[in-house]
Amino acid sequence: TTDLVKRGYPVFTFNQRSIAEILQMIRVLGGIVGVPAKAQALATRLSQGLDDIRERAAALPFRPKVFFEEWYDPLISGIRWTEELVQIAGGDPIFPELHGASLAKDRIVSGEQVIARAPDVIIGSWCGKPVRPARIAARPGWTDIPAARNGQIYEVKSTYILQPGPAALTEGVRRLHDIISRSVTP
Secondary structure, eight states: OHHHHHTTOOOOOOOOOSHHHHHHHHHHHHHHTTOHHHHHHHHHHHHHHHHHHHHHHHTSSOOOEEEEEEEETTEEEOOHHHHHHHHHHTOEESOGGGTTOOSGGGGBOOHHHHHHHOOSEEEEOBTTBOOOHHHHHTSTTGGGSHHHHTTOEEEOOHHHHSSTTHHIIIIIHHHHHHHHHHHHOO
16 A cells, blocks of 8 residues: 555545445545545445344344354454444443554453353354354353353354444344344344
8 A cells, every 4th residue: 555655646544344334435435436425325324224123133132142252262352343233133242442442452261251141142253164063162161151052152154244334234244143042042
């Protein structure tokens, strides 16, 4: 990008990390390419879709504790927009104190921390690799975790959730809500 700037080309860089920033990026990009009304309409539709899921989640019998596992070695807890989507979908992230940590190295957690927080549901999304629920459940000490004991370990493919854009706000959050709903209803 530095070379492009030096050559006189306009360069726009986005680094959205929250739902609000994703929606703002859509509006800004729409303005840049000359379709601000379409971008605003898309952002509004996405917001309404999130509100619809939030309403459905409010009807769940309880909010399970959720560990969103972004990577397995080292263990990395979910980035901000995934944690926000877990909340919208009806769960409570087990590491809320990591909410503002944008770098993966700042969201590394230990297996002991996960065990101590006793998640009801584990949702894995390993960028480009399939999640192995049996492998997660077999980690030392993890049989004591309610999610492992009760078979509540799931995957949301990274293409649906780990890119901070429209897919996360549509298919990604829908999949989270489906998992969380199944986990709390008999």
